Amino acid sequence: MGRSPCCDKVGLKKGPWTPEEDQKLLAYIEEHGHGSWRALPAKAGNLVYMLMCGKSCRLRWTNYLRPDIKRGKFSMQEEQTIIQLHALLGNRWSAIATHLPKRTDNEIKNYWNTHLKKRLDKMGIDPVTHKPKNDAILSTEGHSKSASNLSHMAQWESARLEAEARLVRESKLRTSYSSSPSLQHSLIGTSASSSSSSAPLLPSSTRSLDHAWNNGSSTSTVATRVSDLESPTSTLSENNAPPVMTSVIEFVGSSERAMVKEEGEREWNKGFHESSTHLGEYKDGMENSMPFTSSLHELTVSMATTWGSGTTSAHEHGHVSEEGFTNLLLNSNSDHRSLSPEGGGESNNNCLGNGSDGHNNGNDNELYEDNKMYWNSILNLMNCSSPSNSPMF
DNA sequence: AATCTCTCCAACCGCGCCCTC
DNA sequence: GGAGGGCGCGGTTGGAGAGAT
Known part of the structure; x- marks a missing residue:
C-alpha cells in the first residue's frame, strides 16, 4: 500500500535537536503525555514553535529524552546480554532492548554494529550466525563425518565430566557455606543457575544435548540428571583438567592475538588471561590437539546441556519464551559476569559473585571457572539459540 | 600544525504491521 | 475486503571528535 510522507517536508526542520527544542x-x-506523534508537532506548535517531524519527535523522545534511559558505556553484563539475545533474536533490536532496561534499541543497535x-x-x-567461522568451512569441506563424530563424542564426554566435577565442587561449597548468607547469595548464580535456576534454558539445552549426542551417532540416553551429577559416587576430583578447559584457553589465546585496543575487549580478556597464566600446563599440553574453533562450539553446547539437564519442564513445553530467557539471563548474568570495572551500576564487581564479601581471595581456579562459565554461557546460547535453531524462527 | 583516516552515534529514511473507517 | 493513517522497526547516513601520519 502506498504511504504518504509522515509529514510535510516543506519547511520541516531537520538535523540535530537543540537544547531548546x-x-x-x-x-x-x-x-500531554506521549503518543499521537504525527499530531504532536502541530499541537506543540500551538504552544511552542516546533517544526520537527512527528517521527523525529518520537525518535528524540524514545532515544534520548525519555527519563528512564541510561546512557554511557555498556557494562559487561549488558554486553553479554546483548550477545546472547542477538544469538536468539537476531537483529530484532527492539525485542533485545526490552530485555535491557534503560537502553534503547537504537543504542543497542549502534553498540552492536560498532563494538560487538x-x-x-x-x-x-x-x-550473524554466532557460530565459529570454521564450522562453515569444515562443513563445506566435507570432513570425515565419522572422525567428527568421534571427536564430538569425546568432547561431549569431557564436557560432561567437567560439569560433573563442577557440580560436585559447588555442592561442597553449598555444604561448607550454607550458614553464610553472603555465600549463599554468591552461590545462587553458580550452582543454582546450573540447576534449578537455569530451567528456562532447558528446551534448547536439552535439544542441543540430544542434537550433540546424535551427531555423535550414539543411541544412548544422555539425559544426565543433576542429581546424578551431584552424586557422591562421582569419581571426579576437583583437580581434573577436562579438555574443555583447553578449548577455552586456546580460544583465549586466539582472541588475545586478535584483540585490539578497545578497553572493553581488554576487560573481556583480562580474566581469561589471568586464568590461562595459571593453567598454562593444561594449555601447553593440549592446545595443539584441540583447536578452539572446531571444538568450542560443540563443547559449549555440551557443557550447557549437561548443566541444564536437571529439569525437563521447559523442554516439554517445547519452546523458550522470551520471558523465560530473560530470567535465565538475569539469573546467569547476576552471577556469571560482572567484570566491568564501572559496572554501570548493575555489576556487582565481583569475580565469583562474592567479591565484596571477602571470598575473592585470589583463587585462580575459581576465577578461571567463573570466566569459563561466562564465556560458555555466551557461546552456548549462541549455539543453542541461534535463529536457525530457535523455535521462534 | 595540517591533513587524513577512523570511530562513534544521533538522526534520517523507507518499509511493514496494525488499526480504523 | 481494501484503502489509508499511525506507529514502530531496522538499515543507513553524515557529522563531530579522536587518533594517526
Whole structure:
C-alpha cells in the first residue's frame, strides 16, 4: 500500500535537536503525555514553535529524552546480554532492548554494529550466525563425518565430566557455606543457575544435548540428571583438567592475538588471561590437539546441556519464551559476569559473585571457572539459540 | 600544525504491521 | 475486503571528535 510522507517536508526542520527544542518537547510530553506523534508537532506548535517531524519527535523522545534511559558505556553484563539475545533474536533490536532496561534499541543497535560485531568477528565468530567461522568451512569441506563424530563424542564426554566435577565442587561449597548468607547469595548464580535456576534454558539445552549426542551417532540416553551429577559416587576430583578447559584457553589465546585496543575487549580478556597464566600446563599440553574453533562450539553446547539437564519442564513445553530467557539471563548474568570495572551500576564487581564479601581471595581456579562459565554461557546460547535453531524462527 | 583516516552515534529514511473507517 | 493513517522497526547516513601520519 502506498504511504504518504509522515509529514510535510516543506519547511520541516531537520538535523540535530537543540537544547531548546528538547525542552519544548519535554514540556509538551510532560503536560500531554506521549503518543499521537504525527499530531504532536502541530499541537506543540500551538504552544511552542516546533517544526520537527512527528517521527523525529518520537525518535528524540524514545532515544534520548525519555527519563528512564541510561546512557554511557555498556557494562559487561549488558554486553553479554546483548550477545546472547542477538544469538536468539537476531537483529530484532527492539525485542533485545526490552530485555535491557534503560537502553534503547537504537543504542543497542549502534553498540552492536560498532563494538560487538567487530569483536566477535575478530574472535573468529560469525556475528550473524554466532557460530565459529570454521564450522562453515569444515562443513563445506566435507570432513570425515565419522572422525567428527568421534571427536564430538569425546568432547561431549569431557564436557560432561567437567560439569560433573563442577557440580560436585559447588555442592561442597553449598555444604561448607550454607550458614553464610553472603555465600549463599554468591552461590545462587553458580550452582543454582546450573540447576534449578537455569530451567528456562532447558528446551534448547536439552535439544542441543540430544542434537550433540546424535551427531555423535550414539543411541544412548544422555539425559544426565543433576542429581546424578551431584552424586557422591562421582569419581571426579576437583583437580581434573577436562579438555574443555583447553578449548577455552586456546580460544583465549586466539582472541588475545586478535584483540585490539578497545578497553572493553581488554576487560573481556583480562580474566581469561589471568586464568590461562595459571593453567598454562593444561594449555601447553593440549592446545595443539584441540583447536578452539572446531571444538568450542560443540563443547559449549555440551557443557550447557549437561548443566541444564536437571529439569525437563521447559523442554516439554517445547519452546523458550522470551520471558523465560530473560530470567535465565538475569539469573546467569547476576552471577556469571560482572567484570566491568564501572559496572554501570548493575555489576556487582565481583569475580565469583562474592567479591565484596571477602571470598575473592585470589583463587585462580575459581576465577578461571567463573570466566569459563561466562564465556560458555555466551557461546552456548549462541549455539543453542541461534535463529536457525530457535523455535521462534 | 595540517591533513587524513577512523570511530562513534544521533538522526534520517523507507518499509511493514496494525488499526480504523 | 481494501484503502489509508499511525506507529514502530531496522538499515543507513553524515557529522563531530579522536587518533594517526
